[in-house]
Amino acid sequence: MTAPVRVLVCDDQELIRTGIATIVDAQPDLEVVGECGDGCTAVDLAVRLRPDVVVMDVRMPVLDGIEATRRLAGAGVTQPTKILVVTTFNLDEYVYEALRAGASGFLLKDAPPAQLLHGIRTVATGAALLAPEVTRQLVGRYAARIRPVKGTPDDVPLTPRELEVLRLIADGLSNSEIAATLVISHETVKTYVSRILTKLQLRDRVQAVVYAYRQGLVA
Template sequence: MSAATRVLVCDDQALIRTGFATIIDAQPDMEIVGECGDGQAAVDLARRLDPDVVVMDVRMPVLDGIQATRRLAGAGVQHPVKVLVVTTFNLDEYVYEALRAGASGFLLKDAPPAQLLHGIRTVATGAALLAPEVTRQLVGRYAARIRPTGGGPDDLPLAPRELEVLKLIATGLSNSEIAAELVISQETVKTYVSRILTKLDLRDRVQAVVYAYRNGIVA
């Protein structure tokens, strides 16, 4: 039997924090190793307890969830921790920044318990969690703001088909949806995704989405 996924929950609202912890700890394949109410405490506890996944709120005192995520999973962190950000639609402007900071994915706070548990399991395996419908609404809404000047699709070290797959990833399509769109197998899609991540030195498809918008690959 494999070891349980160790989870740290960080949210400044005690009711939400306790609710998450109760749901998570009731799972036979998960255990709560800690709870806290601000980002600095999350950083300190994560470094001390070494959880598999940190469930992180965005707006918190002392240190917000974005800064905490950057310290735990950002570029240059020697032993990055997988962070699952929880947010609400009225905080959507922060989601992109959280993903840039190194988060492995995000969920909405009003998501049902099953989605929270699925999100934790997904992130724990090293995969990314980026709900297609949320991707289209949130990242797309801020595309003009986050795209830098210079560069573009022609400057990327990608074959035409790989660029096509990257565009579809950025619009929020899953592997099965991309396979249907391009009339290829899901295994072929997985191969393309792997090549894209390797060529662009990206960790997962969350970073691929951010990269695509930053480089003007999608409008």
């Protein structure tokens, strides 16, 4: 039997934290190994317990979720922790900074339980998770903060087709949606995505979205 995915739940609101933990623990393939209500404790527990996935709130006391994410999954971390950010889009202005800090994806707090569980399982496999319905709004709203002062699309070492795929990724499209848009096979899209990540030395689709906006590839 495959060992269950070990999950650490971090949220300063006890009701939400308990709700998430209850939903997760009810799944035979998932296991809650710890809970906490602030970012500092989240870092300590993650280092000590080594969960497969940390479900991380953004706004927490002592240490916020962004800095906690950076310490657990940011550049230079030897054994980065997989982090799924859960947030309230209308309130958390810096959620995208959490993705830049190394989070593997994000979901809204009002997402249905099935979507939360899917998100945890997806991130646990090493894949990235973006909520397509809010990706464009979220990134577009804060694009100015992450776009560099210099550099042009001409600096991007991708073919025209790869650039096209990257722009669609940045728009929050899934591989299947990209395949339908470009009228190519799903496997071909996967090949393009793999090439893009390799050429740009990016970890996952989340980083690809950040890269696209920083390079001014998406309006």
